[in-house]
Amino acid sequence: MRSTFSFEALSAAIFILLSIPVEVWAIPFPHDHGLPASHVATPTNLSEVISSPANLTRRAPPPLTIPLAILANSGQDQGYIASIRVGSNPRPFTVLMDSGSSEFWVISEICRQRGRRNAIGTASSPLIADLGVRWGTGYEDGSTLSGTVVRDTVVIGDRTIRGFPFGAAQTLTDTLVTGIYDGIMGFGLSSVSRTGAPTPLEAMAGSLIPDAITGWKLARSADGRNDAEITLGGQNTAKFHPDSQVIVPNTSRGRSTTWRFTIDKIMMNGRTITDARVGIVDTGSSALFVNHEDALAVLGQIRGLVALKNGEFAIPCNARPQLALVIGRVPFSVDPRDIVGVPIGGGLCLANIVSDVKRKPGEWLVSIPFLKNVYLTLDVTGNQIGFAELR
Missing domain, CATH: 2.40.70.10 (Acid Proteases)
Structure with a gap:
């Protein structure tokens, strides 16, 4: 937080x-x-x-x-x-x-x-x-x-x-x-x-x-x-379209087992920015935490990007970035409002994509800004994760 x-x-x-x-x-x-x-x-x-x-x-x-x-x-x-x-x-x-x-x-x-x-x-x-x-x-x-x-x-x-x-x-x-x-x-x-x-x-x-x-x-x-x-x-199938649901395996193993999955690619404004990445599901974090290279590559598609301290970035508050994560060959889009964060003055807002030195290369903490846009299923028994379009 x-x-x-x-x-x-x-x-x-x-x-x-x-x-x-x-x-x-x-x-x-x-x-x-x-x-x-x-x-x-x-x-x-x-x-x-x-x-x-x-x-x-x-x-x-x-x-x-x-x-x-x-x-x-x-x-x-x-x-x-x-x-x-x-x-x-x-x-x-x-x-x-x-x-x-x-x-x-x-x-x-x-x-x-x-x-x-x-x-x-x-x-x-x-x-x-x-x-x-x-x-x-x-x-x-x-x-x-x-x-x-x-x-x-x-x-x-x-x-x-x-x-x-x-x-x-x-x-x-x-x-x-x-x-x-x-x-x-x-x-x-x-x-x-x-x-x-x-x-x-x-x-x-x-x-x-x-x-x-x-x-x-x-x-x-x-x-x-x-x-x-x-x-x-x-x-609760009343909350999502069942035919849109993608089920992917939990790829995490060992003593640090978490909810991990493969992201096929990351897209911004219709362009492919990265190839495959590792996603970690976290409903308790308020931003998408990624390594510095990925943060720059994705946010660099937004005009007026400003690098701040502690790995944070500012973007124009009127920006409408079109971020999408492709999972199981299906693109899941993120509402631009979920990428544009708190106003900090001068027409700039914090970006809800943050550079994190603790993140391994290619690792994305997939948290609240993305998860508000999908119906999430976590299946312990099947050791798998589901994403679906909301109704």
Whole structure:
């Protein structure tokens, strides 16, 4: 993230989030701890969750669709949050939904960087259990956290996971200190989770939802519609044209497994700018982060380009760049508004394509500016990724 949010912005986002009817593809049940067995998973210990996250004993319910609220700053969409329940804490937790990480964590009550945010601990949830496991992780922007692994009930929509192990963040650094969400829910792969626990998605698969699949529709605040959503366990075909969908394999392997795929080529203003590239799906980043050579090659097609510090570029605010990523031989276009960023004066705006020294040659962090233009499907079971045109 290149900027932080105000608490007023968060309050507005939460109000919108909680005031939208939740679309649930299942028989509605109350949001409490007395749900039918088919809507409750009850792992007994950490090893059981890891070895058998679904605890499949009954026919799985249909997928679950929940609304997402946009976190925006100066008109720029910088993240998507959901409201969930943790333990017996009466306040809902606001969590950033992030495909680029594999851990679920919320702030601990003993975290000194907590501020006014919601947190978990024995004061708010007396039955929470500390598993005595230390853990830590970091993010693309250099921010880090550390804490312990705890176990408590987690409620997402009308589905309840009992005794679920997750991270309780006791120390935060950098943007995690100034962030306004209460935690992050990762939708990467459980095999690389730093907590040693499965993702909530994989823990739910089989018993609470049909499979470990997510469908994402990320909204654009400039459109004036708050129709962002995530479907757990499937896709919402009402949001995209099924015949336009392209399915590509996840090409990531090894200890750093993420959602990676092959981009056939990058086009700008109708011209082919690069040949094949590696894309990394990240719903938690507000810009397309690429290596310096690719940033110059793509943005160099825009008249009036100005190089700034820290790998950023400025372009005329009235520019209408026509960026397209070709995936599975199909070009997916990006709305010009998603490339033109925050105004900085003199008729110039930041470009939402940023040069990143950490990026390997040919590597693109495919994030919010692109993902708002497609319906995204992340299939853990099939180890594949889907892109489709929105309706």
